[in-house]
Amino acid sequence: MPLKISRRTVVATLTALGLATGAAVPSFAADKVKLRLATSGSETDQRSVAMAEVFAPMVADFATYEPSYNGTIFAQGTELDAISRGNLEMSITSAQELAQFFPEFSIFTAGYVHQDAAHQVAVFNDPLMDAFKAKAEDELGVKLLSVMYLGRRQVNLRQSKDELTVKTPADLAGVNLRMPGTDAWQFLGKALGAAPTPMAFAEVYTALSTGAVDGQDNPLPTVVDAKFYEVTGQIVLTSHLVDLNYIAISKSVWDELSAEQQAKLQEAADAAAESGRQKQLEKEASLVAFLEEQGMAVYEPDLAAFRDQVQGMYLESEFAASWPEGVLEQINALGSK
Ligand code: KDO
Numbered sequence: 270m271p272l273k274i275s276r277r278t279v280v281a282t283l284t285a286l287g288l289a290t291g292a293a294v295p296s297f298a299a300d301k302v303k304l305r306l307a308t309s310g311s312e313t314d315q316r317s318v319a320m321a322e323v324f325a326p327m328v329a330d331f332a333t334y335e336p337s338y339n340g341t342i343f344a345q346g347t348e349l350d351a352i353s354r355g356n357l358e359m360s361i362t363s364a365q366e367l368a369q370f371f372p373e374f375s376i377f378t379a380g381y382v383h384q385d386a387a388h389q390v391a392v393f394n395d396p397l398m399d400a401f402k403a404k405a406e407d408e409l410g411v412k413l414l415s416v417m418y419l420g421r422r423q424v425n426l427r428q429s430k431d432e433l434t435v436k437t438p439a440d441l442a443g444v445n446l447r448m449p450g451t452d453a454w455q456f457l458g459k460a461l462g463a464a465p466t467p468m469a470f471a472e473v474y475t476a477l478s479t480g481a482v483d484g485q486d487n488p489l490p491t492v493v494d495a496k497f498y499e500v501t502g503q504i505v506l507t508s509h510l511v512d513l514n515y516i517a518i519s520k521s522v523w524d525e526l527s528a529e530q531q532a533k534l535q536e537a538a539d540a541a542a543e544s545g546r547q548k549q550l551e552k553e554a555s556l557v558a559f560l561e562e563q564g565m566a567v568y569e570p571d572l573a574a575f576r577d578q579v580q581g582m583y584l585e586s587e588f589a590a591s592w593p594e595g596v597l598e599q600i601n602a603l604g605s606k
Contacts, residue, residue: 306359309345319545327537372591380579383511414538419512420488430566438462
């Protein structure tokens with residue numbers, strides 16, 4: 270059960286401690302603003318690279334950027350709470366994590382809703398997002414700056430294709446599929462037809478190598494970056510979720526910046542997101558050959574069978590009941606299909 274903490278409570282607590290925002294706080298006075306960012310991604314993940322190489326230099330005249338990787342300082346899924354409590358300034362967060370606080374964010378976690386990277390950007394910048402963004406700011410103290418592309422999630426199994434060939438969701442019955450540890454992720458695993466197991470990203474390589482799980486799902490660049498190909502035998506190109514992350518910042522830190530600094534920071538976040546997106550797309554397009562060279566089978570299943578099952582299960586789920594009326598139709602209208 271995630272801790273729900275209101276922004277008012279956070280501000281009241283900080284005020285009681287004499288740390289209320291608005292007054293001259295040392296880190297905002299003569300010093301630069303400290304921007305600690307926590308991510309469960311690695312240092313070589315394209316989102317991390319874009320933040321370090323594009324974002325950080327663009328804000329360097331007024332901010333110091335201090336990233337931490339691999340969920341080391343804040344475990345995967347705890348970053349939003351840390352920002353809300355004033356213990357962290359930034360994170361690369363997910364709709365699945367936001368859905369723990371605000372169930373309606375699960376609309377962005379549903380399989381086969383986002384169509385591609387451009388669709389994600391169109392949705393994020395559309396007025397339909399205003400109410401979602403306002404809720405995260407007002408009730409959690411988290412401002413969503415920009416949308417990052419993680420990629421098309423694929424099913425990645427230990428078994429060779431000879432041992433198990435996946436054509437339809439029925440072929441995944443009983444497959445112990447690691448999914449990240451929130452309800453929205455677990456439901457996606459079930460919708461694929463598998464038996465999902467919650468586990469933090471940092472533990473996945475070991476779990477695959479020991480056989481504690483049969484597989485995991487992630488985009489191809491992540492499979493390569495995390496070297497999952499060393500401990501798995503096949504990739505089923507289900508493309509079940511065109512996955513995204515948001516660059517998130519503490520709303521109170523944001524409010525302390527001047528209008529000029531805010532504009533620079535926003536520009537830097539957008540530039541980093543765009544750079545990371547292009548690099549991730551390039552990798553995604555080129556990695557099938559690399560994975561095949563590593564001896565992996567990479568193949569498409571019956572995509573219509575997966576899409577029909579996943580979409581059907583979402584529409585009948587309790588998640589869909591939390592989606593604001595008409596938003597799914599608005600999202601679909603922004604796509605090209
Ligand atoms: C994962 O845990 O499988 C996931 O892909 C979920 C994403 O939201 C994101 O947090 C990502 O891990 C990590 O950054 C590692 O790439």
